[in-house]
Amino acid sequence: MDFDIIFGNAARAAFGPEAVILALAAIGLNVHFGFTGLLNFGQVGFLLLGAYGTSVSVATFGWSLWVGVVVGLVLSVALAVALGFPTLRLHAVMFAIVTIAAAEIIRILIGSTDAIGLTGGPLSVSFDAGAFYDLNPYPDGPHDRYGVGTFEFTGQQMWVITVGWVLVALVSLVVYLIVSSPWGRVLKSIREDQDAARSLGKNVFSYKMQALVIGGVIGGMGGVIDAIKTSGADPNGFRPQVTFFAYTALLLGGAATYFGPVLGAILFWFLREWIESFLRQLSAEAWLPDAVADFLSGAEGVISVAMVGLTLVLLMLFRPQGITGNRTEMQLDAR
């Protein structure tokens, strides 16, 4: 059992591109759910359009990567508007159902064999993200490594996560600036009671739409990073659980806080990878009965996700406000 390796793996996951993507998804969700009270269960749809908008622009249409990034973000806005117009006037639960359905419809359409010519269909799509890596300031020789001990990255990875975390910081700052204003106060009033907001002259629909678009674009940015990181996109990467992972990260860190979703994303990946690495090491231990070892090997990923789920349950029981949330605020719900 080598705890150095376990820790190194966990730390790499906690600060790697996957955590960046999850953080962006969770920040967007925080704008929707945390501040405005929009129960968006289709956040993955925004990531999908960000990733496929970028990938398809470059791979299918031969446009530049930067055009692709813009296309990805524009598609996220389009999804928000298309979802918002018919559904934002509906009850919160209806909105939740429509969002999860819309995200699934898009994923299934994009992954269908009929879409092979456009999106690669089930075969996934890949493109050359060279334009991004050309800007990489980190020397990226075969032996260049950045970090300490087992917590290290290659030059290319360093470039992705540098850009990624800078983006996360910028987005968090913008969210902080717009939400800690009278505009943000209206969002929160809509979350608390939209009829009260209406009775004071606020155009609830318009504010919800703005929040939906902003949170959606932030999710779309996560998708763009995902596309660049993997130089492509695969429909299987955008199943509904991505949305639920983002909710987990958000609730873990603390909804309706500014740093909560980022902290939550880091912790989510740290925990998940720590457990998985630990189980992988455990299944190799000689003293373990063969039957148990057989069961464990190959199931580490599944078990670690289950453990994350268990963590969420415990969190809801003992610290429902998340790590950075405000307990008294949370308890008001019970009144």
Add this chain to the structure above:
Amino acid sequence: MPDDVMPPPESASAEAEIEPILTVPPVPGAPKPNPLLVVDDLSRSFGGLRAVDVDHLEVERGVVTALIGPNGAGKTTLFNLLTGFDRADTGRWSFNGEAVVAPSPDQLARKGMIRTFQLTKSLAKLTVLDNVLLGAPRQVGERLSAAPFRSRWQDQEQANTEKAGELLERFNLAHMRDDLAGTLSGGQRKLLEVARALMADPVLIMLDEPMAGVNPALAQSLMGHITRLAFEGLTVVFIEHAMEVVTGISDWVVVLAQGQIIAEGPPWKAIHDEVVIDAYLGRRRAEAGS
């Protein structure tokens, strides 16, 4: 009565103008000298039940009007219709000299028709101060394009905060301004909601049972506030069940029963009207008594 009989929106001194209302004949649908709100043929049915069926109603400007009636008379439904929270089946109304077309609650509120709710809608996870600040009209910082730039809205926010502070002082909530509204008592929430409504610079304030659940001392002070508001020129319409409140602070009473206006008049007349007693207590008792 059609819209053309509307008098011009005049700015006559509000104080001491309680008098003209006393010249109005105490009959349902009576025309008023200077109406702020004029309602015609307003109806709303739920299934077979005609919840509201008002032929004509005028609300006099700068006066405290009480809307009373037995449970289920349609008082709150009438509020909901007039403020755009519910859609009328038929009817038209004008507010402040302007016909209300395709009413939406936020538009009407921006025109100065501000209501409160029977079940208080305090925003639990916002501070008391933020609750009141939310009421402020025409906030630059509520536009997304200005929100990130503090310098563009902080002066207005500062002025609003001062005004909110005064309102909280007036309603004895100043010491709780930084507490979350969810921690207030039921009565304090009622006061907060009225303070928030006043922050919106209303022309007409519509209070749905403002005294319900408020302890007698607080209710007394709230009644004082309402009289003072009317004195300052605000038009007040409120729904109330407690007769001592109605007689205490209203200048005019409109009685609703089964969706219809059955009586109108100054409080001392209206609540002794035989039709009103019938409506509250049932015809049989009235007949037996006669």
